[in-house]
Amino acid sequence: MDYADFFTAQLDALRDDGNYRIFADLERRRGAFPKALNRGDGTQRDVTIWCSNDYLGMGQHPDVLAAMHAAIDKVGAGAGGTRNISGTTHHHVLLERELADLHDKEAALLFTSGYVSNWAALGTLASRIPDCLVLSDALNHASMIEGIRHSRAQCQVWRHNDVAHLEQLLAAQPLDRPKLIAFESVYSMDGDIAPIKEICGLADKYNAMTYLDEVHAVGLYGPTGGGVAQERGLMDRITVIEGTLGKAYGVVGGYIAASAVLCDFLRSFASGFIFTTALPPSVAAGAAASVRHLKQSTSERAAHQTRVAQVRARLDSAGIPHTPNDSHIIPVMVGDPVKCKYLSDILLRDHGIYIQPINYPTVPKGTERLRITPSPVHSQADIDHLIGALETLWAQCELARIPMAAQ
Numbered sequence: 001m002d003y004a005d006f007f008t009a010q011l012d013a014l015r016d017d018g019n020y021r022i023f024a025d026l027e028r029r030r031g032a033f034p035k036a037l038n039r040g041d042g043t044q045r046d047v048t049i050w051c052s053n054d055y056l057g058m059g060q061h062p063d064v065l066a067a068m069h070a071a072i073d074k075v076g077a078g079a080g081g082t083r084n085i086s087g088t089t090h091h092h093v094l095l096e097r098e099l100a101d102l103h104d105k106e107a108a109l110l111f112t113s114g115y116v117s118n119w120a121a122l123g124t125l126a127s128r129i130p131d132c133l134v135l136s137d138a139l140n141h142a143s144m145i146e147g148i149r150h151s152r153a154q155c156q157v158w159r160h161n162d163v164a165h166l167e168q169l170l171a172a173q174p175l176d177r178p179k180l181i182a183f184e185s186v187y188s189m190d191g192d193i194a195p196i197k198e199i200c201g202l203a204d205k206y207n208a209m210t211y212l213d214e215v216h217a218v219g220l221y222g223p224t225g226g227g228v229a230q231e232r233g234l235m236d237r238i239t240v241i242e243g244t245l246g247k248a249y250g251v252v253g254g255y256i257a258a259s260a261v262l263c264d265f266l267r268s269f270a271s272g273f274i275f276t277t278a279l280p281p282s283v284a285a286g287a288a289a290s291v292r293h294l295k296q297s298t299s300e301r302a303a304h305q306t307r308v309a310q311v312r313a314r315l316d317s318a319g320i321p322h323t324p325n326d327s328h329i330i331p332v333m334v335g336d337p338v339k340c341k342y343l344s345d346i347l348l349r350d351h352g353i354y355i356q357p358i359n360y361p362t363v364p365k366g367t368e369r370l371r372i373t374p375s376p377v378h379s380q381a382d383i384d385h386l387i388g389a390l391e392t393l394w395a396q397c398e399l400a401r402i403p404m405a406a407q
């Protein structure tokens with residue numbers, strides 16, 4: 001076999017479909033974020049980032065940076081080992097305490113990313129619990145799907161957010177069979193939110209555990225940033241809450257919060273937890289500072305919601321179609337991978353606006369979109385600039401506009 005030919009042919013097929021991914025080379029400016037420097041084709045330009053998951057700008061928060069600097073100066077760069085073999089530093093211990101408290105659970109367990117936490121926790125629970133059936137929402141994140149697949153447990157997929165379908169599947173099983181319902185609170189690409197209370201009701205009725213990915217909600221919802229389950233007073237109804245430290249908290253890392261015995265079980269049996277070097281202590285210190293800050297400060301969350309509402313209203317008056325939802329994620333539907341990439345390229349090249357096109361396999365074919373994530377660090381001028389650029393582009397590309405009923 002000619003290996004290089006094989007790789008090239010696979011990549012060419014991606015290009016033909018419009019699904020080949022090109023990274024934007026960005027240098028974020030501390031203190032000026034969402035502004036960044038973008039390099040490419042031997043040129044460099046100032047851009048405004050409109051698609052970051054650093055939803056609140058915590059990646060440049062002075063408390064977070066100070067905690068990271070202080071930790072590096074005090075204890076050095078890396079953790080120096082797996083958690084078991086010399087890698088459990090005091091910063092890890094403190095962060096896990098902070099996270100358990102955030103979700104009002106007995107314990108928390110850190111992983112190197114949200115992806116790894118889903119993969120390792122779901123994979124280990126579903127494979128170790130005898131005859132476990134996993135019930136997985138159809139739009140669950142790749143990290144959950146991979147973890148479930150890796151477990152080799154039986155898995156049934158329920159239609160997205162469809163509790164009637166979930167109940168049908170649950171009711172068909174013996175009551176005493178172990179079951180794990182895996183779902184998300186805020187779905188990252190459509191921004192819709194799961195009926196958490198109803199799902200917990202079914203879990204009680206049919207004797208199932210619940211596993212909730214709150215990656216796009218922690219830091220952002222609830223009185224202390226505990227997520228949608230906290231906002232709705234449901235944290236105690238969830239068996240495992242999973243979150244990331246890389247999105248609203250602005251650093252990196254993943255975790256689960258659950259009972260002490262469940263965390264101890266994963267600490268003891270999850271390969272993806274055991275056999276990897278612990279996060280750098282400075283990262284743990286920065287994440288803890290971020291979690292702590294967002295526990296007591298609500299101004300970022302309030303400003304975030306205001307900014308999101310402003311951008312939505314402006315898109316509406318410009319007639320630019322976006323999918324409504326109850327979260328902070330604004331999907332502007334394009335419905336074609338080539339057009340989506342073209343729009344993104346022109347926004348960057350002519351307007352200095354960076355919005356990555358979201359194409360297959362991240363979303364189904366035919367639902368390609370620009371995913372806009374406003375944040376408290378976007379100014380009124382940034383919003384004016386974004387809407388102006390989109391209006392110009394929409395006119396140029398003759399993309400369908402929503403008729404402006406009110407005008």
Ligand SMILES: *Cc1c(COP(=O)(O)O)cnc(C)c1O
Nearest residue numbers: 113114115141188215244246253
């Ligand atoms: C981003 C994401 C993850 C993975 O989290 P990381 O910390 O980025 O690895 C997990 N679940 C969902 C729904 C996500 O969008």
